[in-house]
Amino acid sequence: MNFLRFILIAAAFIFIGILPVHAKDMVVKEPPKSLSKYYPPESKQPKWIQQMHKMSTHFGGVFVNLKEKDFENVDMHADKLVEEYKKTSEMVPEWEEYFDIKAAEAFAAAAKTHDIAKAGKASGGLGKTCGKCHAEQEVAVWAKFHWPSFHKIKVTDPISEKEIEFDDYMGSISSSFKGVTVNFGEGQYDRAAKALKVFKSRYMELKSTCSKCHATQDVKRFYVGKDADTAFAGLSQELNSEKPNPGKFWKNIGLLGKTGCKHCHLVHRTNSFIQEMWEK
Amino acid sequence: MKRSSRIFDLIIGVGLIGVAGFAMLYFLVNERFEWIPEQVLELARDPEILKSPPAKKCSECHKAIYEAWKDSRHSISWTSENFIEASENRTKEKCLPCHIPKSVRGEKPSPRLDLRDEGIYFVSCHFIDNKMQGPYDLLSPPHPTFRNPDYVRSNFCGSCHQKTFKEWKATNVEDTCQDCHMPRKKGRLTQKAGFNLLHKKRWVGDHRFLHGEIKEKDVIMESGWEENFFIISLKNQTIPHSVPTADNGDPRLYLYIKFFNEAGEEVDNAKEIIAPQQETALPYNKKIQYRYRLFDKIFKAEVELKYQPAWSKEKTTVRAETVRR
Numbered sequence: 001m002n003f004l005r006f007i008l009i010a011a012a013f014i015f016i017g018i019l020p021v022h023a024k025d026m027v028v029k030e031p032p033k034s035l036s037k038y039y040p041p042e043s044k045q046p047k048w049i050q051q052m053h054k055m056s057t058h059f060g061g062v063f064v065n066l067k068e069k070d071f072e073n074v075d076m077h078a079d080k081l082v083e084e085y086k087k088t089s090e091m092v093p094e095w096e097e098y099f100d101i102k103a104a105e106a107f108a109a110a111a112k113t114h115d116i117a118k119a120g121k122a123s124g125g126l127g128k129t130c131g132k133c134h135a136e137q138e139v140a141v142w143a144k145f146h147w148p149s150f151h152k153i154k155v156t157d158p159i160s161e162k163e164i165e166f167d168d169y170m171g172s173i174s175s176s177f178k179g180v181t182v183n184f185g186e187g188q189y190d191r192a193a194k195a196l197k198v199f200k201s202r203y204m205e206l207k208s209t210c211s212k213c214h215a216t217q218d219v220k221r222f223y224v225g226k227d228a229d230t231a232f233a234g235l236s237q238e239l240n241s242e243k244p245n246p247g248k249f250w251k252n253i254g255l256l257g258k259t260g261c262k263h264c265h266l267v268h269r270t271n272s273f274i275q276e277m278w279e280k
Numbered sequence: 281m282k283r284s285s286r287i288f289d290l291i292i293g294v295g296l297i298g299v300a301g302f303a304m305l306y307f308l309v310n311e312r313f314e315w316i317p318e319q320v321l322e323l324a325r326d327p328e329i330l331k332s333p334p335a336k337k338c339s340e341c342h343k344a345i346y347e348a349w350k351d352s353r354h355s356i357s358w359t360s361e362n363f364i365e366a367s368e369n370r371t372k373e374k375c376l377p378c379h380i381p382k383s384v385r386g387e388k389p390s391p392r393l394d395l396r397d398e399g400i401y402f403v404s405c406h407f408i409d410n411k412m413q414g415p416y417d418l419l420s421p422p423h424p425t426f427r428n429p430d431y432v433r434s435n436f437c438g439s440c441h442q443k444t445f446k447e448w449k450a451t452n453v454e455d456t457c458q459d460c461h462m463p464r465k466k467g468r469l470t471q472k473a474g475f476n477l478l479h480k481k482r483w484v485g486d487h488r489f490l491h492g493e494i495k496e497k498d499v500i501m502e503s504g505w506e507e508n509f510f511i512i513s514l515k516n517q518t519i520p521h522s523v524p525t526a527d528n529g530d531p532r533l534y535l536y537i538k539f540f541n542e543a544g545e546e547v548d549n550a551k552e553i554i555a556p557q558q559e560t561a562l563p564y565n566k567k568i569q570y571r572y573r574l575f576d577k578i579f580k581a582e583v584e585l586k587y588q589p590a591w592s593k594e595k596t597t598v599r600a601e602t603v604r605r
Contacts, residue, residue, distance in 0.1 A: 040370070040371040041369045041370060041371050044393055044396075045393070148368065148371075148372065149368075152368050158551065158553055159551075190575055193573065193575075194575065197550065201551065201553070204553070204558050204560075205553070205558070207557055207558045207559065208530050208555060208557040208558055211528060211530070211557040212366070212372075213372065213374065214374075215374040215527075215528060217559075220557075240573050
């Protein structure tokens with residue numbers, strides 16, 4: 001038995017030791033300032049991602065047309081790809097080195113032979129240049145320009161009716177939540193019932209907060225929906241009863257946490273952490 | 281004497297011819313403009329108008345409508361400080377289609393790239409499919425105008441106000457959005473000198489897009505006591521959509537309740553936020569009840585309902601009352 005335990009512990013140490021060696025490290029570095037001019041608000045349209053789509057369409061267009069033996073369009077897409085690739089290489093000076101114009105031209109030349117095998121082979125060199133940039137920059141670009149920032153959101157606290165920063169608001173929700181659970185744990189049911197009014201009001205305010213970005217009811221309800229209504233109704237019923245049932249109380253607290261809080265945190269927190277590093 | 285009589289006759293004759301000519305022209309312009317050859321109308325066309333002009337250009341003829349629009353929230357849909365703040369300096373994509381619509385036509389519009397400061401303006405609502413459209417077929421020489429019955433139907437407003445449109449539809453009330461928010465009165469569509477006399481008066485909608493204030497008569501309040509509970513209900517009984525309503529804005533009604541003991545001391549309070557974004561807005565003609573547990577011996581409750589529009593932080597009192605036990 002002891003031997004088995006020793007083997008398991010040793011295996012765990014070996015696994016933990018090996019893990020960093022095999023894991024890939026990712027550095028998420030803030031994108032250069034020069035990229036900002038291709039995204040709102042500096043630009044009316046998200047020009048950078050549009051440029052990516054253009055190149056991707058022409059790259060795909062070469063192979064779609066090679067398969068369909070539409071060689072006129074193969075040539076057109078090959079030429080356009082080189083043209084857009086060159087244009088993109090000049091957009092962000094800090095990223096110039098990611099681009100290899102010769103590789104793009106070699107791909108276009110191979111595509112124009114109308115031999116799908118040659119085009120496929122030549123696409124490797126060009127694809128590597130795209131892949132390297134995507135591996136090193138894509139997460140950062142999405143975090144910076146495609147995810148709205150939580151740190152710019154202001155929330156009107158329904159209790160004080162003052163507008164506060166989102167992070168502070170999360171703090172006040174957390175405190176009022178503890179007002180409910182701590183008092184309940186101590187058997188102070190009246191205090192817990194009063195704290196529930198405050199907590200519910202702050203929690204439900206999140207529906208308005210979600211609507212600052214989410215336009216459809218379904219998305220908002222994913223975070224603060226039927227489960228939240230059920231949980232609050234259940235909590236209120238328990239706290240207003242003669243003898244609250246702890247089992248039912250904690251079950252409803254769990255329901256709130258598992259549906260509302262967890263849903264939002266799983267989707268948004270990682271990105272919010274990245275943005276917070278850059279905005280501080 | 282004879283000479284002066286001839287001059288008088290001449291004046292009368294010219295006057296009569298003038299009046300008859302004007303009457304004919306008036307009849308032609310208002311009733312039978314299809315008789316005017318297209319080649320003649322072409323001479324009066326202004327091609328600039330059919331290239332998405334700025335609102336100021338429209339005001340050269342439609343001064344009254346322009347000034348009403350200028351007073352509306354539509355004219356500042358892109359420039360209002362509140363919008364700029366709420367849309368994080370206009371970067372939120374979800375806001376763009378309705379704050380700078382390219383073309384409003386019964387479905388969610390696309391955002392436009394030009395003349396964004398104009399907000400929701402003449403071109404957005406009246407220049408559809410490369411044609412000037414409105415509630416009437418009109419001669420309007422600078423630009424032919426074609427009748428589209430949607431201009432007096434709610435579904436037109438529903439292009440952007442989708443949620444409100446659905447709420448209204450569910451009430452089965454016949455009054456349209458335009459009936460309440462664009463009340464019509466007889467007037468001229470153009471104020472340009474000369475042309476204003478040629479065009480007959482028509483029913484013209486108020487382009488300030490009136491935002492109805494919520495008044496005491498609109499929300500019925502009932503309240504009562506039940507052992508250790510205070511119960512209050514609210515009913516929106518006059519406005520055929522939820523109150524307040526908004527697709528993405530955040531207008532609110534605040535219901536404040538203060539509880540007092542016999543000594544007149546405030547011992548507890550409660551608050552409800554009645555808002556479309558929290559799905560707590562008051563539906564049409566339905567009583568919504570709120571219950572409050574009383575932790576102390578309560579003698580009276582002071583209740584106040586306040587309204588805060590989406591674009592302001594100011595609240596106005598809709599109703600207030602004291603309920604004694």
